[in-house]
Every structure is written in C-alpha cells, then in structure tokens.
Amino acid sequence: MPYCSNCGKLLQEGEVCSCTASAQGAPMQQPNNNAPQGGQYNNGGMQPPPPPYPYNGQPYPNQPYPQGYPAPYFGQQLAQPPKKSNAWILAIVIPLGIVALLIIAILAAILVPSMLGYTKKSKQSSMNSNASTLFKAGNTALIELDEEKKDIKGYYIISSDNSRNQAVPFDVEKFREKTANYFNKIGEYEYFMVCRDGAVEYTAIAKSWGDKSDYIGTYPPSNIDGIRLYRVDSSGYTHGSSSFSKDTKMSLSDLYKDASKEYASAK
Numbered sequence: 001m002p003y004c005s006n007c008g009k010l011l012q013e014g015e016v017c018s019c020t021a022s023a024q025g026a027p028m029q030q031p032n033n034n035a036p037q038g039g040q041y042n043n044g045g046m047q048p049p050p051p052p053y054p055y056n057g058q059p060y061p062n063q064p065y066p067q068g069y070p071a072p073y074f075g076q077q078l079a080q081p082p083k084k085s086n087a088w089i090l091a092i093v094i095p096l097g098i099v100a101l102l103i104i105a106i107l108a109a110i111l112v113p114s115m116l117g118y119t120k121k122s123k124q125s126s127m128n129s130n131a132s133t134l135f136k137a138g139n140t141a142l143i144e145l146d147e148e149k150k151d152i153k154g155y156y157i158i159s160s161d162n163s164r165n166q167a168v169p170f171d172v173e174k175f176r177e178k179t180a181n182y183f184n185k186i187g188e189y190e191y192f193m194v195c196r197d198g199a200v201e202y203t204a205i206a207k208s209w210g211d212k213s214d215y216i217g218t219y220p221p222s223n224i225d226g227i228r229l230y231r232v233d234s235s236g237y238t239h240g241s242s243s244f245s246k247d248t249k250m251s252l253s254d255l256y257k258d259a260s261k262e263y264a265s266a267k
Contacts, residue, residue, distance in 0.1 A: 127217030130189065131203045135219040137182035138193050138200040144178050145170055152198040155267060157260070159192040161209065164256060166263065192256050194230055194263060202230045202259065206252040216252055230259035232266040 004017035011017060138158070146152050150170045157166040158175060165172055180186050191205040206216045222228040227250060 123215045124217070127205065127215045128219065128221040129217070130183075130185070131191075131205045131217035131219035131221070133183050134179070134186065134191055134193065134205055135200050135203045137179045137186070138175075138195070138203065140182050141175050141178035142195065142198050142200065145175065146198055150174075152195075155196045155263070157192055157194050157263060159256070160186075160190045161192075164192060166260070190252055192252075192259070194259060204230075204252060204255050204259070208251075209253040209256075210251050212249040212251045212254075214252065216250065216255060218255075227255065229255070230262050232262055 002011045002013075004011055004019065009017050009019075142152050152170060154167060154169050156168045157164065158168055158172060159165050162172065168175075176186070189205045189207060190209050191203065193200050193204075194202040203219045204216060205218075206214045208214055216227050218228040220228060
C-alpha cells in the first residue's frame, strides 16, 4: 500500500494525496472503497511506514510517555521511560530521623539521672525497711526470752558475727532462732543491734561487712536519706542527730566500729 512521499500519509490504491494535488493543481482522487480499511495492509500488516514518519502521520495512540517525550516509530525500539527518583523520600526521612534522635537524646539526658536517683533511693529504702524488720523481730525475740525467764537486762551488742558480740547475757543462738521466725531473710544479711535492758535501741544491716558499695539500712532511719549513726545523749537515750549522707562511702564494719565507740563511752 503506497504512502505520500510528501507528508507520509497512507494512501489507498489510486488515491492522490491532497497535499500533492493542491501543489500541482490536479483533481483529488477518491479513495478506493474496496481497498482494505482501518490501516490493514495487503501484506498481512508487516509493511511499516517509511521513516521518519510516524504511524498515520501521528504518534502512537495512548502513548505511555510524559508530555513532550518523543514517541517511537514503527520498528523503533521502545525507549525506557525515565525512572522515578526517590530523592524526595530521603529529603524527608533523614531530617525527621535526625530530629527523632535529638528528641531521644534530650529525653535520655533528663530521664536517666532521674531513674538512677530513683533506683538508689529505692535500694536505700529497701535496706532501711530490712533494718526496721530486724528491729521489730529482735524486740519480739527478747520478749520471748524474757517470758522464758532468761536474763535480758544490761547493755549489749548482738551481731551476726560472733566475734562482734559484746556483753550478751543469754544464748545468742537461741536469740537468732527466735529472730529468724519474724525475719526469714535474716540469713542473707550481716547485721548488728544495740540493746539496752531488754529492748533493741538500734539496728544496722547490709549484705556484707566490708564492702563500701553496699547499701546499709539503719533503724531508726536517717532523716537525710542516708546512714544514721548510733548516738547516746547525756541522759542515756539514743538519738539520730548525727547521720552520714547517702553519698558517704562507709561499710557496715565502719558503722559497727563507730557504734562500739559510742557504746563503750556510754557504759
């Protein structure tokens, strides 16, 4: 099937293109209605238009290309459409990620010290609670010994370490057994208590004797959230006006030595 050599229009058999007829002044030929219609070729549709003219002088219908992108011709390999860039995603995600990390860092700087302070306070409170339990258990054990007609009078120090007991007038092992009935965790700790005339005046408790990193619980507790020292006023009654700060490094052994000096001066 012929094409116009001037404009590339597909012509039917015997048809003269209007552009050629106008230029030569020749009458326009009517198309042959018996010729194949709808762009069907007599050679099975394999005859392409001569380049550089596109199909029927127009770009492919419904072309999948952006506006202004050149459409391919028959026989020309289809060009790959441009790939979409993901740079805009990175331009949004990266700043947001940086802002999120900054917020997390600020919150961590605020919350971590608070959490550490809360943890220390909680551990100190727990040890003071153990000292209070020991105080009550020791007094109950003394009452039971008194009911058994044991001599509980005097001024003495009872300790988890036998070498640190001072002037105890009764069987310490019997006392420990009775105390354990009211404080079942007593075997997990080291401790000492100062007693006067059948009553416990002061208790101190910790996980070990010599480790200064251990939390030490005392009863009566300190009024500054730290370690209360054993002190006796001139009238012979204990008080808690002297305390160590919670940041003071002191072991249970140091506290025992201090209490022993006060005990010796008050006898």
